[in-house]
Amino acid sequence: MQLYNEQQLKIYNSLSGEKENFTPINDGHVGMYVCGPTVYSNVHLGNCRTFISFDLVFRYLKHLGYKVRYVRNITDAGHLENDADEGEDRIAKKARLEQIEPMEVVQRYTVDFHNTxxxxxxxxxxxxxxxxxHIIEQIEVIKEILEKGFAYEINGSVYFDVQxxxxxxxxxxxxxxxxxxxxHNTRETAGQSDKKNPQDFALWKKAEPQHIMRWPSPWSDGFPGWHLECTAMSTKYLGEQFDIxxxxxxxxxxxxxxxIAQNEAAKGHSPVNYWMHANMLTLNGKKMAKSTGNNILPHEIFSGDNDILSKAFSPTVTRFFILQAHYRSILDFSNEALLASEKGFQRLMEALNDLNRITAGANSGDFDVAAWRDSCYNAMNDDFNSPILIARLFDAVKQINLMKEGTLTLSQADLDLLRNTMNxxxxxxxxxVDENKAEETSADKLSGTVELLIRMRAEARANRDFATSDKIRDELAALGIQLKDGKEGTTFQVQ
Known part of the structure; x- marks a missing residue:
């Protein structure tokens, strides 16, 4: 359903500093690029907030009926320490410290990123x-920038000429x-590198002899600059100009x-129509930092294995907490805030379950479901305002409680509209995610699988294939599932 024809989405554009009507370059299609992680450590919660924020954008655009091509990269080379042009590659440093291959580092933390x-x-x-x-594509972009006269090569490295x-x-x-x-602010550091000016940034760096990650190029064996990677990958898959x-x-x-500078230098125009930036996450009012210990990883939240929270919190409650703040506002993470989010989430799920049991009648009361539905869209159309959307959902929770008490009734059409919009x-x-339903589904799947194995074991015993029968019993036992044979048949118990 193409809801985007009925809805006017506004996006806060960081480039203009204003909310602008969203008009995609190609009608009905959206190209969106989001900078992904540098995979040298476990993904931290601040990063997760950014990716959850853009997952919300992706989901809403899809809900409106847009065909979205969402590109999110993995930085697995070229990102030096402190976001600088000198020093050690973050991934190579981790590999050196742990005495493993850089690509082992990349694989380990890419898997962690996806799992989280x-x-x-x-x-x-x-x-x-x-x-x-995409090393080849990056080399081609550097060639274009050099040809246009906005970069220079010196001692095997290539720098962008900012001035x-x-x-x-x-x-x-x-x-x-x-x-x-x-x-003015960087003049004192001039002359400390090959750059003409301190503001210039690396497009290609010549690798030092000890640098593990290196590729051949027309200028030297080396590696691409961090900024260049996103320019090459975004334009390869979304075109020279794309939406978000x-x-x-x-x-x-x-x-x-x-x-922006690299694209304008190479192609002569800005690459993106709408720039969006998610704000930071603080912990107990202070910036999150590993060095100070004011830090928590997602798996520590889910397991409860930390010194910050009073208990474990599920991924969906944590997600709900994050979405209760607008993506452009600073969000403070605390035990009290998560406890409040958990209560709110449970109220929402309880109301939704109550709604599924409520029967229709003649309309009574002053709950205009169509106007309420419009208010939900208005919230999301206002720069993806998830906290206002959640407030509108709790407006509906109040009405559901009135229906449960019998003081409000809705026609079948309005009841269906309310259920569909809530869902x-x-x-x-x-x-x-409705965690209770997810747990019930998992339990049903486990039960069905074990019952199937019990039937297969019964067939094996009937055919006097006791080796297979014993193997099924023993391997289930190893997984903590105990089979019990009785007069009524075989039952199982999870240890």
């Missing part, structure tokens, strides 16, 4: 390219930075600023 987002019920992107899989670029374009328009101020580019607020400068926004758009 699966627990949060994030939809997978349409395409998930890796930086190392030359700024003569014809505007470097700093996304972050609101002034290049003259940047020059997202990421965390911390990427606005220098990463996204450099992406659409809770599960399809917000991506929440």
């Amino acid at each position: 987002l699966n627990k949060f019920n994030n939809l997978p992107p349409s395409i998930e390219p890796t930086a190392t899989g 030359k670029f700024n003569e014809e374009h505007h470097y700093g328009k996304l972050s609101g930075r002034n290049i003259e101020d940047m020059i 580019h997202g990421g965390g607020m911390d990427l606005k400068f220098p990463h996204h600023e450099c992406e 659409d926004f809770i599960f399809e758009v917000l991506g929440l």
